Amino acid sequence: MIPTAGLSFKAVHLAEALAAPAAGLWFEVHAENYMIDGGPRLAMLETLRREKPLSLHGVGLSLAGAADPDADHLAALKSLVRRFQPFLVSEHLAWSRSGGTAFPDLLPFARSREALARVARNIDIAQGALGRQILIENPSLYLALDGHDWSETDFLAELVRRTGCRLLIDVNNVFVSARNLGFAPESYLDALPVEAIGEIHLAGHKPDPALGAALLIDSHDAPVADDVWDLYARLLARMGALPAPTLIERDGDIPAFATLMAERNRAAALMRHRGRAPAYA
Amino acid sequence: MPDLAQFQDAFAEALLAPEPVGRLARAPGFAVYRNTCAHGIVEALRAAYPTVDCLLGEDGFTAAALGFRAEQPPASPVLSRYGAGFPGFLARQPWTSELPYLADVAMLDRLWLEAHLAADRIAPRPPAAAAFQPLRLALHPATRFAWLETPAVTIWLAHRSADGFDDLAPEWRPEGALVTRMGGAALLQPIRRIEHRLLGAVAAGASVPRLGETLGREADLPTLIARLIACGAILPV
Numbered sequence: 001m002i003p004t005a006g007l008s009f010k011a012v013h014l015a016e017a018l019a020a021p022a023a024g025l026w027f028e029v030h031a032e033n034y035m036i037d038g039g040p041r042l043a044m045l046e047t048l049r050r051e052k053p054l055s056l057h058g059v060g061l062s063l064a065g066a067a068d069p070d071a072d073h074l075a076a077l078k079s080l081v082r083r084f085q086p087f088l089v090s091e092h093l094a095w096s097r098s099g100g101t102a103f104p105d106l107l108p109f110a111r112s113r114e115a116l117a118r119v120a121r122n123i124d125i126a127q128g129a130l131g132r133q134i135l136i137e138n139p140s141l142y143l144a145l146d147g148h149d150w151s152e153t154d155f156l157a158e159l160v161r162r163t164g165c166r167l168l169i170d171v172n173n174v175f176v177s178a179r180n181l182g183f184a185p186e187s188y189l190d191a192l193p194v195e196a197i198g199e200i201h202l203a204g205h206k207p208d209p210a211l212g213a214a215l216l217i218d219s220h221d222a223p224v225a226d227d228v229w230d231l232y233a234r235l236l237a238r239m240g241a242l243p244a245p246t247l248i249e250r251d252g253d254i255p256a257f258a259t260l261m262a263e264r265n266r267a268a269a270l271m272r273h274r275g276r277a278p279a280y281a
Numbered sequence: 282m283p284d285l286a287q288f289q290d291a292f293a294e295a296l297l298a299p300e301p302v303g304r305l306a307r308a309p310g311f312a313v314y315r316n317t318c319a320h321g322i323v324e325a326l327r328a329a330y331p332t333v334d335c336l337l338g339e340d341g342f343t344a345a346a347l348g349f350r351a352e353q354p355p356a357s358p359v360l361s362r363y364g365a366g367f368p369g370f371l372a373r374q375p376w377t378s379e380l381p382y383l384a385d386v387a388m389l390d391r392l393w394l395e396a397h398l399a400a401d402r403i404a405p406r407p408p409a410a411a412a413f414q415p416l417r418l419a420l421h422p423a424t425r426f427a428w429l430e431t432p433a434v435t436i437w438l439a440h441r442s443a444d445g446f447d448d449l450a451p452e453w454r455p456e457g458a459l460v461t462r463m464g465g466a467a468l469l470q471p472i473r474r475i476e477h478r479l480l481g482a483v484a485a486g487a488s489v490p491r492l493g494e495t496l497g498r499e500a501d502l503p504t505l506i507a508r509l510i511a512c513g514a515i516l517p518v
Contacts, residue, residue: 103293107292
């Protein structure tokens with residue numbers, strides 16, 4: 001079975017996830033939630049993995065951190081990769097650790113020459129330890145920082161060139177960052193090295209409670225917005241005959257499984273019809 | 282432009298500061314990072330301490346969790362394990378003197394969570410009880426137990442019960458708790474003082490003959506051992 005469109009796995013949906021007949025359906029989990037010793041949570045993931053392809057999405061390696069990736073964390077990730085044999089392993093272009101403190105967020109940095117060398121080194125270390133290629137995801141951005149030597153798309157392309165990693169493009173993150181920082185999301189997508197894209201994320205966002213639409217939050221608690229579907233179609237058109245496995249990412253305000261499957265089926269249909277003229281033209 | 286490490290140190294400091302100052306802090310987008318970090322930690326603690334959340338209410342729990350985070354921020358991105366120091370933190374807060382059982386209830390939430398996440402180990406099938414006299418016993422990796430000076434076990438069980446607790450008026454006395462994980466789910470039950478002493482002796486590596494000496498002649502050791510094996514707390518080794 002070739003994985004096509006997938007869903008974030010939620011424990012409340014286990015029975016429906018196992019029984020879902022959709023061809024190409026796969027699931028993604030946050031690796032950190034399974035870095036535990038044993039018990040029913042890991043047993044549940046074993047059950048899921050027996051039936052469906054699995055992707056491990058890390059949020060804690062801090063690849064853009066100023067230090068090497070934490071050896072214990074990398075070992076825990078390696079142990080999960082060995083046990084569950086995921087078809088994809090991904091992490092973020094962000095940092096989340098500093099001075100012995102972990103931050104449950106994906107934090108920004110200036111894409112300087114120094115940062116490029118550091119992130120490339122950290123990806124090398126991670127891929128070396130895991131013995132496999134990983135995908136790097138573009139973050140959602142909320143702050144205009146000084147000191148960028150590279151655009152994000154060129155930075156990602158250069159990481160691919162230097163490390164042999166591939167890319168996870170979160171189209172919602174592109175949309176949110178573009179709105180918040182004031183650039184055209186279409187230009188961003190058009191500048192990506194599409195041949196390096198190994199996975200796509202689609203998710204929902206919300207306006208900031210205080211600032212409204214001037215600041216969008218990548219909240220993962222709402223359906224995928226129409227603007228993001230349009231950008232997705234544009235990216236698929238660029239990818240041509242080889243669309244990347246696409247995930248409907250949902251972490252909050254979890255709806256019924258059937259509701260998530262409807263979004264997932266919409267992505268699968270767009271992947272199937274990738275040869276058609278895109279709707280946004 | 283400061284280098285990567287300098288930038289991240291300053292950013293991290295501003296994320297943790299009670300009231301950040303400076304150019305970074307004035308940017309509206311910075312609040313998104315601050316809020317996401319705080320929210321992630323508060324909700325991880327809330328998921329780990331559901332009974333404390335129930336006792337304090339949403340706003341009360343959030344305030345307590347933020348206080349704990351200021352004192353003991355997570356060192357690892359694996360938040361399932363974060364918050365081991367929360368019961369002790371609660372015990373030290375002046376406002377918890379009005380809720381003298383709160384820290385003990387938090388400890389029971391923690392023991393339940395540790396049992397839930399602990400390593401698996403298949404128990405050997407226990408032989409017929411009458412003929413069974415193991416020489417050594419070991420705790421199952423998921424076994425947790427405690428002796429508490431408050432009726433926290435009664436309070437904890439009432440809050441976790443599907444039946445509710447309309448007229449909860451526990452007798453004020455020390456109580457013991459045992460958490461085991463037979464089959465799938467972690468299960469917390471009350472235990473007597475002698476069972477707590479036996480579990481402590483097993484944890485310390487005492488052989489079965491030594492257990493007899495520790496617990497005294499009045500203890501019905503075979504029955505105690507059989508019960509603790511049957512509920513999955515200890516294993517013959």
